[in-house]
Amino acid sequence: MDDQPRLMHSSHGVGMAGHPGLAQHMQDGTGGADGEGRKQDIGDILQQIMTITDQSLDEAQARKHALNCHRMKPALFNVLCEIKEKTVLSIRGAQEEEPPDAQLMRLDNMLLAEGVSGPEKGGGSAAAAAAAAAAGGGGSDNSVEHSDYRAKLSQIRKIYHTELEKYEQACNEFTTHVMNLLREQSRTRPISPKEIERMVGIIHRKFSSIQMQLKQSTCEAVMILRSRFLDARRKRRNFNKQATEILNEYFYSHLSNPYPSEEAKEELAKKCSITVSQKLVDQRHLNNLKVSNWFGNKRIRYKKNIGKFQEEANMYAAKTAVSATNVSTHGSQANSPSTPNSAGSAGSFNMNSGDLFMSVQSLNGDSYQGAQVGANIQSQVDTLRHVISQTGGYSESLAASQIYSPQGINANGGWQDAPTPSSVTSPTEGPGSVHSDTSN
DNA sequence: ACTAATGATTGTAC
DNA sequence: GTACAATCATTAGT
Numbered sequence: 217m218d219d220q221p222r223l224m225h226s227s228h229g230v231g232m233a234g235h236p237g238l239a240q241h242m243q244d245g246t247g248g249a250d251g252e253g254r255k256q257d258i259g260d261i262l263q264q265i266m267t268i269t270d271q272s273l274d275e276a277q278a279r280k281h282a283l284n285c286h287r288m289k290p291a292l293f294n295v296l297c298e299i300k301e302k303t304v305l306s307i308r309g310a311q312e313e314e315p316p317d318a319q320l321m322r323l324d325n326m327l328l329a330e331g332v333s334g335p336e337k338g339g340g341s342a343a344a345a346a347a348a349a350a351a352g353g354g355g356s357d358n359s360v361e362h363s364d365y366r367a368k369l370s371q372i373r374k375i376y377h378t379e380l381e382k383y384e385q386a387c388n389e390f391t392t393h394v395m396n397l398l399r400e401q402s403r404t405r406p407i408s409p410k411e412i413e414r415m416v417g418i419i420h421r422k423f424s425s426i427q428m429q430l431k432q433s434t435c436e437a438v439m440i441l442r443s444r445f446l447d448a449r450r451k452r453r454n455f456n457k458q459a460t461e462i463l464n465e466y467f468y469s470h471l472s473n474p475y476p477s478e479e480a481k482e483e484l485a486k487k488c489s490i491t492v493s494q495k496l497v498d499q500r501h502l503n504n505l506k507v508s509n510w511f512g513n514k515r516i517r518y519k520k521n522i523g524k525f526q527e528e529a530n531m532y533a534a535k536t537a538v539s540a541t542n543v544s545t546h547g548s549q550a551n552s553p554s555t556p557n558s559a560g561s562a563g564s565f566n567m568n569s570g571d572l573f574m575s576v577q578s579l580n581g582d583s584y585q586g587a588q589v590g591a592n593i594q595s596q597v598d599t600l601r602h603v604i605s606q607t608g609g610y611s612e613s614l615a616a617s618q619i620y621s622p623q624g625i626n627a628n629g630g631w632q633d634a635p636t637p638s639s640v641t642s643p644t645e646g647p648g649s650v651h652s653d654t655s656n
Numbered sequence: 657a658c659t660a661a662t663g664a665t666t667g668t669a670c
Numbered sequence: 671g672t673a674c675a676a677t678c679a680t681t682a683g684t
Contacts, residue, residue, distance in 0.1 A: 452680050453680090454663075454680090454682080475673090505664095506664090508672090508673095509663060509664060510663075512664095512674075512675095517661095517662090657684100658684080660681100660683080661681080661683095662679100662681075667674105668673105668675085668676105
Protein backbone atom coordinates (compact mmCIF):
# COMPACT_ATOMS: atom_id res chain seq x y z
CA MET A 217 0.00 0.00 0.00
CA ASP A 218 2.99 2.14 -0.11
CA ASP A 219 2.90 2.01 -3.85
CA GLN A 220 0.96 5.18 -4.27
CA PRO A 221 3.58 7.72 -3.35
CA ARG A 222 6.18 5.75 -5.16
CA LEU A 223 4.01 5.63 -8.19
CA MET A 224 3.32 9.34 -8.02
CA HIS A 225 6.90 10.11 -7.59
CA SER A 226 8.18 7.92 -10.32
CA SER A 227 5.76 9.32 -12.84
CA HIS A 228 7.65 12.53 -12.68
CA GLY A 229 11.05 11.23 -11.99
CA VAL A 230 11.52 8.44 -14.47
CA GLY A 231 9.24 8.95 -17.42
CA MET A 232 9.89 6.98 -20.55
CA ALA A 233 13.57 7.35 -20.56
CA GLY A 234 14.36 3.90 -19.31
CA HIS A 235 12.47 2.07 -22.06
CA PRO A 236 12.58 3.82 -25.35
CA GLY A 237 11.74 0.65 -27.18
CA LEU A 238 8.37 0.39 -25.58
CA ALA A 239 7.58 4.00 -26.18
CA GLN A 240 8.55 3.59 -29.76
CA HIS A 241 6.28 0.64 -30.10
CA MET A 242 3.41 2.55 -28.61
CA GLN A 243 3.90 5.40 -30.93
CA ASP A 244 3.99 3.18 -33.94
CA GLY A 245 0.36 2.23 -33.41
CA THR A 246 -2.37 3.64 -35.61
CA GLY A 247 -4.73 6.37 -34.50
CA GLY A 248 -5.09 10.11 -34.39
CA ALA A 249 -3.26 12.58 -32.24
CA ASP A 250 -5.72 12.16 -29.35
CA GLY A 251 -5.41 8.42 -29.28
CA GLU A 252 -1.71 8.75 -29.54
CA GLY A 253 -1.68 10.93 -26.43
CA ARG A 254 -3.68 8.41 -24.47
CA LYS A 255 -1.38 5.66 -25.52
CA GLN A 256 1.45 7.80 -24.34
CA ASP A 257 -0.21 7.98 -20.93
CA ILE A 258 -0.73 4.27 -20.81
CA GLY A 259 2.86 3.82 -21.76
CA ASP A 260 3.83 6.09 -18.91
CA ILE A 261 1.86 4.08 -16.42
CA LEU A 262 3.27 0.84 -17.65
CA GLN A 263 6.64 2.30 -17.38
CA GLN A 264 6.06 3.36 -13.81
CA ILE A 265 4.88 -0.08 -12.87
CA MET A 266 7.92 -1.60 -14.40
CA THR A 267 10.26 0.72 -12.62
CA ILE A 268 8.69 0.26 -9.23
CA THR A 269 10.44 -2.99 -8.77
CA ASP A 270 13.68 -1.37 -9.73
CA GLN A 271 13.46 1.07 -6.87
CA SER A 272 14.88 0.12 -3.60
CA LEU A 273 12.58 -0.21 -0.63
CA ASP A 274 14.72 2.05 1.46
CA GLU A 275 14.44 4.84 -1.02
CA ALA A 276 10.68 4.54 -1.04
CA GLN A 277 10.49 4.51 2.71
CA ALA A 278 12.65 7.56 2.91
CA ARG A 279 10.44 9.42 0.48
CA LYS A 280 7.35 8.41 2.36
CA HIS A 281 8.76 9.60 5.60
CA ALA A 282 9.80 12.88 4.07
CA LEU A 283 6.28 13.38 2.78
CA ASN A 284 4.71 12.62 6.13
CA CYS A 285 6.96 14.97 7.92
CA HIS A 286 6.42 17.83 5.58
CA ARG A 287 5.20 20.86 7.50
CA MET A 288 2.40 21.55 5.07
CA LYS A 289 1.16 18.02 5.14
CA PRO A 290 -1.56 18.32 7.86
CA ALA A 291 -3.06 21.40 6.30
CA LEU A 292 -3.06 19.87 2.86
CA PHE A 293 -4.50 16.70 4.26
CA ASN A 294 -7.38 18.58 5.88
CA VAL A 295 -8.16 20.52 2.76
CA LEU A 296 -8.16 17.41 0.65
CA CYS A 297 -10.36 15.61 3.14
CA GLU A 298 -12.81 18.47 3.09
CA ILE A 299 -12.98 18.57 -0.66
CA LYS A 300 -13.37 14.85 -0.85
CA GLU A 301 -16.07 14.89 1.77
CA LYS A 302 -18.04 17.48 -0.15
CA THR A 303 -17.77 15.61 -3.43
CA VAL A 304 -18.65 12.29 -1.92
CA LEU A 305 -21.61 13.74 -0.06
CA SER A 306 -22.95 15.41 -3.16
CA ILE A 307 -22.74 12.12 -5.03
CA ARG A 308 -24.00 9.80 -2.36
CA GLY A 309 -26.18 12.04 -0.25
CA ALA A 310 -29.44 10.96 -1.84
CA GLN A 311 -29.08 7.24 -1.46
CA GLU A 312 -28.20 7.21 2.21
CA GLU A 313 -30.52 6.48 5.09
CA GLU A 314 -32.75 3.87 3.53
CA PRO A 315 -35.80 2.93 5.62
CA PRO A 316 -35.92 -0.41 7.43
CA ASP A 317 -36.61 -3.05 4.86
CA ALA A 318 -40.14 -4.43 4.96
CA GLN A 319 -39.05 -7.66 3.35
CA LEU A 320 -36.40 -8.16 5.99
CA MET A 321 -38.96 -7.54 8.68
CA ARG A 322 -41.27 -10.11 7.17
CA LEU A 323 -38.49 -12.65 7.06
CA ASP A 324 -37.53 -11.89 10.63
CA ASN A 325 -41.09 -12.27 11.78
CA MET A 326 -41.49 -15.54 10.02
CA LEU A 327 -38.27 -16.95 11.38
CA LEU A 328 -39.29 -15.86 14.83
CA ALA A 329 -42.74 -17.38 14.44
CA GLU A 330 -41.31 -20.66 13.24
CA GLY A 331 -38.93 -20.75 16.16
CA VAL A 332 -35.85 -20.57 13.98
CA SER A 333 -34.46 -17.26 15.08
CA GLY A 334 -36.04 -17.08 18.52
CA PRO A 335 -34.66 -18.46 21.78
CA GLU A 336 -33.92 -22.18 21.96
CA LYS A 337 -36.89 -24.22 23.06
CA GLY A 338 -35.48 -26.87 25.30
CA GLY A 339 -34.26 -30.14 23.93
CA GLY A 340 -35.67 -30.15 20.44
CA SER A 341 -37.46 -33.44 19.99
CA ALA A 342 -38.62 -33.74 23.58
CA ALA A 343 -40.33 -30.39 23.41
CA ALA A 344 -41.63 -31.36 20.00
CA ALA A 345 -43.24 -34.52 21.26
CA ALA A 346 -44.83 -32.62 24.11
CA ALA A 347 -46.14 -30.00 21.74
CA ALA A 348 -47.48 -32.63 19.40
CA ALA A 349 -49.21 -34.45 22.22
CA ALA A 350 -50.74 -31.23 23.44
CA ALA A 351 -51.93 -30.22 20.02
CA GLY A 352 -53.22 -33.54 18.82
CA GLY A 353 -54.83 -34.72 22.02
CA GLY A 354 -54.79 -38.46 21.59
CA GLY A 355 -53.04 -38.16 18.28
CA SER A 356 -50.23 -40.57 18.75
CA ASP A 357 -50.17 -41.11 15.03
CA ASN A 358 -49.09 -37.63 14.13
CA SER A 359 -46.67 -37.10 16.97
CA VAL A 360 -44.10 -39.10 15.07
CA GLU A 361 -44.64 -36.83 12.13
CA HIS A 362 -44.29 -33.82 14.36
CA SER A 363 -41.09 -34.92 16.00
CA ASP A 364 -39.68 -35.63 12.59
CA TYR A 365 -40.69 -32.16 11.54
CA ARG A 366 -39.20 -30.68 14.66
CA ALA A 367 -35.97 -32.52 14.15
CA LYS A 368 -35.68 -31.18 10.64
CA LEU A 369 -36.60 -27.72 11.84
CA SER A 370 -33.93 -27.73 14.51
CA GLN A 371 -31.49 -28.87 11.87
CA ILE A 372 -32.38 -25.85 9.79
CA ARG A 373 -32.16 -23.73 12.89
CA LYS A 374 -28.70 -25.00 13.65
CA ILE A 375 -27.47 -24.35 10.15
CA TYR A 376 -29.03 -20.93 10.19
CA HIS A 377 -27.32 -19.99 13.42
CA THR A 378 -23.90 -21.28 12.45
CA GLU A 379 -24.14 -19.49 9.14
CA LEU A 380 -25.29 -16.32 10.83
CA GLU A 381 -22.44 -16.52 13.26
CA LYS A 382 -20.01 -17.11 10.44
CA TYR A 383 -21.30 -14.08 8.61
CA GLU A 384 -21.12 -11.93 11.69
CA GLN A 385 -17.60 -13.01 12.38
CA ALA A 386 -16.57 -12.43 8.81
CA CYS A 387 -18.24 -9.05 8.90
CA ASN A 388 -16.37 -8.03 12.02
CA GLU A 389 -13.11 -9.32 10.71
CA PHE A 390 -13.52 -7.58 7.43
CA THR A 391 -14.61 -4.35 9.10
CA THR A 392 -11.62 -4.22 11.39
CA HIS A 393 -9.36 -5.11 8.52
CA VAL A 394 -10.74 -2.33 6.37
CA MET A 395 -10.62 0.09 9.24
CA ASN A 396 -7.01 -0.68 9.90
CA LEU A 397 -6.26 -0.38 6.26
CA LEU A 398 -7.94 2.96 5.95
CA ARG A 399 -6.29 4.26 9.09
CA GLU A 400 -3.01 3.18 7.71
CA GLN A 401 -3.76 4.80 4.40
CA SER A 402 -4.97 7.95 6.03
CA ARG A 403 -1.37 8.80 6.60
CA THR A 404 -0.77 9.03 2.91
CA ARG A 405 -4.26 9.59 1.54
CA PRO A 406 -6.92 12.07 2.49
CA ILE A 407 -9.18 9.77 4.49
CA SER A 408 -11.20 11.33 7.27
CA PRO A 409 -12.63 9.37 10.21
CA LYS A 410 -16.04 10.15 8.83
CA GLU A 411 -15.17 8.36 5.66
CA ILE A 412 -14.00 5.35 7.58
CA GLU A 413 -17.27 5.34 9.40
CA ARG A 414 -19.13 5.48 6.15
CA MET A 415 -17.09 2.65 4.76
CA VAL A 416 -17.95 0.56 7.80
CA GLY A 417 -21.59 1.34 7.17
CA ILE A 418 -21.28 0.19 3.58
CA ILE A 419 -19.64 -3.02 4.68
CA HIS A 420 -22.34 -3.65 7.22
CA ARG A 421 -25.01 -3.06 4.64
CA LYS A 422 -23.37 -5.50 2.28
CA PHE A 423 -23.18 -8.11 4.98
CA SER A 424 -26.74 -7.54 6.06
CA SER A 425 -27.85 -8.09 2.49
CA ILE A 426 -26.00 -11.38 2.57
CA GLN A 427 -27.71 -12.08 5.87
CA MET A 428 -31.02 -11.36 4.24
CA GLN A 429 -30.26 -13.91 1.58
CA LEU A 430 -29.51 -16.39 4.31
CA LYS A 431 -32.79 -15.56 6.00
CA GLN A 432 -34.64 -15.86 2.75
CA SER A 433 -33.24 -19.26 1.96
CA THR A 434 -33.91 -20.38 5.52
CA CYS A 435 -37.50 -19.25 5.16
CA GLU A 436 -37.77 -21.16 1.93
CA ALA A 437 -36.39 -24.25 3.58
CA VAL A 438 -38.90 -23.91 6.40
CA MET A 439 -41.73 -23.46 3.94
CA ILE A 440 -40.71 -26.55 2.03
CA LEU A 441 -40.47 -28.45 5.29
CA ARG A 442 -43.88 -27.24 6.31
CA SER A 443 -45.45 -28.21 3.07
CA ARG A 444 -43.85 -31.60 3.21
CA PHE A 445 -44.71 -32.47 6.78
CA LEU A 446 -47.64 -30.41 7.83
CA ASP A 447 -49.65 -29.91 4.70
CA ALA A 448 -52.37 -32.46 5.08
CA ARG A 449 -53.11 -32.24 1.41
CA ARG A 450 -49.90 -33.93 0.45
CA LYS A 451 -49.42 -36.22 3.35
CA ARG A 452 -52.64 -38.06 3.93
CA ARG A 453 -53.01 -39.76 7.26
CA ASN A 454 -55.74 -42.18 8.03
CA PHE A 455 -57.93 -41.21 10.91
CA ASN A 456 -57.36 -43.35 13.92
CA LYS A 457 -59.75 -46.13 14.84
CA GLN A 458 -61.56 -44.16 17.47
CA ALA A 459 -62.20 -41.28 15.12
CA THR A 460 -63.53 -43.55 12.41
CA GLU A 461 -65.75 -45.20 14.95
CA ILE A 462 -67.22 -41.93 16.09
CA LEU A 463 -67.81 -40.79 12.56
CA ASN A 464 -69.34 -44.09 11.60
CA GLU A 465 -71.57 -44.01 14.64
CA TYR A 466 -72.86 -40.65 13.60
CA PHE A 467 -73.22 -41.72 10.01
CA TYR A 468 -75.20 -44.84 10.70
CA SER A 469 -77.33 -43.31 13.35
CA HIS A 470 -78.17 -40.53 10.90
CA LEU A 471 -78.40 -42.77 7.93
CA SER A 472 -81.57 -41.15 6.74
CA ASN A 473 -79.90 -37.79 6.80
CA PRO A 474 -76.14 -38.08 7.04
CA TYR A 475 -75.51 -34.38 6.71
CA PRO A 476 -74.09 -33.03 9.92
CA SER A 477 -74.56 -29.36 10.56
CA GLU A 478 -71.60 -27.08 11.03
CA GLU A 479 -71.99 -27.39 14.78
CA ALA A 480 -72.20 -31.15 14.54
CA LYS A 481 -69.13 -31.23 12.35
CA GLU A 482 -67.30 -29.12 14.83
CA GLU A 483 -68.25 -31.38 17.66
CA LEU A 484 -67.35 -34.47 15.69
CA ALA A 485 -64.00 -32.98 14.82
CA LYS A 486 -63.43 -32.24 18.47
CA LYS A 487 -64.49 -35.72 19.52
CA CYS A 488 -62.34 -37.35 16.89
CA SER A 489 -59.38 -35.16 17.76
CA ILE A 490 -59.25 -34.02 14.20
CA THR A 491 -57.05 -31.02 14.55
CA VAL A 492 -55.10 -29.32 11.87
CA SER A 493 -51.72 -28.12 12.95
CA GLN A 494 -51.99 -24.76 11.30
CA LYS A 495 -52.42 -21.77 13.47
CA LEU A 496 -52.43 -19.20 10.74
CA VAL A 497 -55.46 -20.41 8.82
CA ASP A 498 -58.98 -20.89 10.08
CA GLN A 499 -58.39 -24.10 11.93
CA ARG A 500 -62.01 -24.71 12.76
CA HIS A 501 -63.00 -24.46 9.15
CA LEU A 502 -60.32 -26.94 8.13
CA ASN A 503 -61.35 -29.39 10.79
CA ASN A 504 -64.92 -29.17 9.64
CA LEU A 505 -63.75 -29.66 6.09
CA LYS A 506 -62.11 -32.89 7.10
CA VAL A 507 -65.35 -34.07 8.61
CA SER A 508 -67.18 -32.93 5.50
CA ASN A 509 -64.76 -34.83 3.33
CA TRP A 510 -65.27 -37.90 5.40
CA PHE A 511 -69.04 -37.67 5.16
CA GLY A 512 -68.88 -36.88 1.48
CA ASN A 513 -66.76 -39.92 0.82
CA LYS A 514 -68.82 -42.06 3.12
CA ARG A 515 -72.11 -41.08 1.56
CA ILE A 516 -70.92 -41.69 -1.94
CA ARG A 517 -69.24 -44.96 -1.12
CA TYR A 518 -72.08 -46.22 0.94
CA LYS A 519 -74.54 -45.43 -1.77
CA LYS A 520 -72.37 -46.97 -4.43
CA ASN A 521 -72.12 -50.29 -2.71
CA ILE A 522 -74.61 -50.65 0.07
CA GLY A 523 -74.10 -54.37 0.30
CA LYS A 524 -70.52 -53.93 1.18
CA PHE A 525 -71.37 -51.66 4.07
CA GLN A 526 -74.23 -53.68 5.51
CA GLU A 527 -72.17 -55.53 8.00
CA GLU A 528 -70.58 -52.36 9.20
CA ALA A 529 -73.94 -50.70 9.30
CA ASN A 530 -75.40 -53.39 11.49
CA MET A 531 -72.48 -53.28 13.80
CA TYR A 532 -72.82 -49.59 14.43
CA ALA A 533 -76.57 -49.85 14.51
CA ALA A 534 -76.37 -52.40 17.25
CA LYS A 535 -74.00 -50.21 19.13
CA THR A 536 -76.16 -47.13 19.00
CA ALA A 537 -79.25 -49.17 19.62
CA VAL A 538 -77.86 -50.46 22.86
CA SER A 539 -76.96 -47.03 24.03
CA ALA A 540 -80.32 -45.71 22.92
CA THR A 541 -82.19 -48.33 24.90
CA ASN A 542 -80.03 -47.60 27.87
CA VAL A 543 -80.95 -44.00 27.65
CA SER A 544 -84.63 -44.66 27.20
CA THR A 545 -84.80 -47.02 30.15
CA HIS A 546 -83.43 -44.26 32.26
CA GLY A 547 -86.36 -42.19 31.19
CA SER A 548 -84.38 -39.32 29.88
CA GLN A 549 -85.00 -37.37 26.75
CA ALA A 550 -84.61 -39.54 23.71
CA ASN A 551 -81.38 -38.31 22.39
CA SER A 552 -78.59 -40.54 21.31
CA PRO A 553 -75.47 -39.89 23.31
CA SER A 554 -73.39 -40.00 20.21
CA THR A 555 -75.53 -37.57 18.32
CA PRO A 556 -76.05 -34.46 20.32
CA ASN A 557 -76.76 -32.29 17.33
CA SER A 558 -79.08 -34.58 15.54
CA ALA A 559 -82.07 -32.34 15.90
CA GLY A 560 -80.38 -29.51 14.15
CA SER A 561 -79.07 -31.63 11.33
CA ALA A 562 -82.39 -33.01 10.25
CA GLY A 563 -83.45 -29.87 8.52
CA SER A 564 -82.46 -30.21 4.91
CA PHE A 565 -83.32 -33.75 4.24
CA ASN A 566 -86.36 -34.23 2.12
CA MET A 567 -87.88 -37.02 4.05
CA ASN A 568 -89.95 -37.18 7.19
CA SER A 569 -90.09 -39.62 10.01
CA GLY A 570 -93.25 -41.11 8.75
CA ASP A 571 -91.52 -42.40 5.69
CA LEU A 572 -88.95 -43.97 7.85
CA PHE A 573 -91.45 -45.83 9.86
CA MET A 574 -93.13 -47.04 6.79
CA SER A 575 -89.95 -48.67 5.77
CA VAL A 576 -89.33 -50.00 9.21
CA GLN A 577 -92.70 -51.63 9.29
CA SER A 578 -92.33 -53.25 5.96
CA LEU A 579 -88.87 -54.47 6.69
CA ASN A 580 -89.89 -56.37 9.72
CA GLY A 581 -92.83 -57.97 8.18
CA ASP A 582 -95.04 -56.94 11.07
CA SER A 583 -96.03 -53.47 11.74
CA TYR A 584 -94.00 -51.78 14.30
CA GLN A 585 -95.59 -51.65 17.76
CA GLY A 586 -92.54 -51.14 19.85
CA ALA A 587 -91.32 -48.29 21.91
CA GLN A 588 -92.54 -44.87 20.99
CA VAL A 589 -89.99 -42.45 19.78
CA GLY A 590 -89.41 -39.05 21.10
CA ALA A 591 -90.90 -36.88 18.42
CA ASN A 592 -88.60 -35.43 15.82
CA ILE A 593 -85.21 -36.78 16.77
CA GLN A 594 -83.98 -38.18 13.56
CA SER A 595 -81.21 -40.19 15.07
CA GLN A 596 -83.62 -41.84 17.41
CA VAL A 597 -85.67 -42.91 14.47
CA ASP A 598 -82.67 -44.45 12.83
CA THR A 599 -81.48 -46.06 15.97
CA LEU A 600 -84.82 -47.54 16.77
CA ARG A 601 -84.88 -49.38 13.55
CA HIS A 602 -82.14 -51.44 15.00
CA VAL A 603 -83.76 -51.80 18.32
CA ILE A 604 -86.45 -53.46 16.36
CA SER A 605 -84.07 -55.73 14.66
CA GLN A 606 -82.68 -56.78 17.98
CA THR A 607 -85.83 -57.17 19.99
CA GLY A 608 -87.45 -58.96 17.08
CA GLY A 609 -84.84 -61.65 17.41
CA TYR A 610 -83.59 -61.40 13.89
CA SER A 611 -80.32 -63.06 13.24
CA GLU A 612 -77.38 -60.93 12.28
CA SER A 613 -77.33 -62.21 8.77
CA LEU A 614 -80.99 -61.65 8.24
CA ALA A 615 -80.75 -58.20 9.63
CA ALA A 616 -77.83 -57.55 7.39
CA SER A 617 -79.78 -58.47 4.35
CA GLN A 618 -82.95 -56.64 5.28
CA ILE A 619 -82.55 -53.92 7.79
CA TYR A 620 -80.13 -51.72 5.99
CA SER A 621 -81.89 -51.06 2.85
CA PRO A 622 -81.06 -47.53 1.90
CA GLN A 623 -84.29 -46.12 3.01
CA GLY A 624 -83.14 -42.61 2.37
CA ILE A 625 -81.85 -43.24 -1.09
CA ASN A 626 -84.09 -43.34 -4.09
CA ALA A 627 -83.52 -44.91 -7.43
CA ASN A 628 -81.99 -41.73 -8.81
CA GLY A 629 -79.35 -41.86 -6.19
CA GLY A 630 -78.59 -39.36 -3.51
CA TRP A 631 -80.24 -38.75 -0.22
CA GLN A 632 -81.04 -35.21 -1.10
CA ASP A 633 -82.94 -35.86 -4.28
CA ALA A 634 -85.13 -38.57 -2.89
CA PRO A 635 -88.71 -37.37 -3.08
CA THR A 636 -90.22 -40.59 -1.77
CA PRO A 637 -87.38 -42.53 -0.26
CA SER A 638 -89.48 -45.25 1.24
CA SER A 639 -91.01 -46.27 -2.02
CA VAL A 640 -87.96 -48.12 -3.19
CA THR A 641 -87.66 -50.55 -0.39
CA SER A 642 -91.05 -50.45 1.17
CA PRO A 643 -93.96 -50.61 -1.18
CA THR A 644 -96.14 -51.58 1.75
CA GLU A 645 -98.52 -48.91 2.75
CA GLY A 646 -98.62 -47.67 6.30
CA PRO A 647 -99.06 -44.32 7.93
CA GLY A 648 -96.13 -43.16 9.86
CA SER A 649 -96.62 -42.87 13.54
CA VAL A 650 -94.55 -39.77 13.84
CA HIS A 651 -94.98 -36.72 11.70
CA SER A 652 -93.07 -34.16 13.50
CA ASP A 653 -90.45 -33.00 11.08
CA THR A 654 -92.30 -31.62 8.13
CA SER A 655 -90.77 -28.21 8.16
CA ASN A 656 -88.39 -28.99 5.33
C1' DA B 657 -45.60 -56.10 -5.71
C1' DC B 658 -50.29 -55.96 -5.75
C1' DT B 659 -54.65 -54.45 -4.22
C1' DA B 660 -58.25 -52.50 -1.34
C1' DA B 661 -59.24 -48.79 1.60
C1' DT B 662 -59.40 -44.09 2.32
C1' DG B 663 -58.56 -39.02 2.78
C1' DA B 664 -58.19 -35.19 -0.37
C1' DT B 665 -58.92 -32.73 -4.69
C1' DT B 666 -61.26 -31.30 -8.76
C1' DG B 667 -64.97 -30.41 -11.94
C1' DT B 668 -69.87 -30.01 -12.41
C1' DA B 669 -74.58 -29.02 -11.22
C1' DC B 670 -77.84 -26.96 -8.48
C1' DG C 671 -71.69 -22.63 -1.03
C1' DT C 672 -72.71 -27.37 -0.89
C1' DA C 673 -73.18 -31.99 -2.59
C1' DC C 674 -72.01 -35.33 -5.75
C1' DA C 675 -69.09 -38.03 -8.78
C1' DA C 676 -64.83 -39.10 -10.53
C1' DT C 677 -60.24 -39.26 -9.71
C1' DC C 678 -55.77 -38.81 -7.45
C1' DA C 679 -52.47 -40.19 -4.10
C1' DT C 680 -51.23 -42.33 -0.08
C1' DT C 681 -51.71 -45.92 3.39
C1' DA C 682 -52.12 -50.49 4.91
C1' DG C 683 -52.90 -55.33 4.48
C1' DT C 684 -51.63 -59.47 1.84
